[in-house]
Amino acid sequence: MINLFIGLLLAVSALFLGPQMASAEPDLALGAKVFQAKCVGCHLNGRNTLVAAKNLSLAALHEYHVDTPELIQAQVRNGKGAMPAFAKILKPEEIEAVAAYVLDRAEHNWSRG
DSSP states (O other): OHHHHHHHHHHHHHHHHHHHHHTOOOOHHHHHHHIIIIIHHHHGGGOOSSSTTSOSSHHHHHHTTOOSHHHHHHHHHHOBTTBOOOTTTSOHHHHHHHHHHHHHHHHTTTOOO
């Protein structure tokens, strides 16, 4: 009976706390730091030194269906083609932050401002 009560309490808490927890803004400063440390070698200013067409412009992200934070996170975690997987290298919050940073920069055409 106690387990049922605890389970119900957790479920109700998730309903009320879930949206607030999900709305936390990703840390773009952390994303920039991770990008500089791990990604800039191949993706300086959003370009791609290995496959020029698969750059990080918003148009390319749309074309290759990697245009949401979740899809970018999956690409970072799992890698694809010449891109290595970073799941064992980066913490989940670093992957979330770098994905948000990439999307933010793409939306701003990789300009500094």
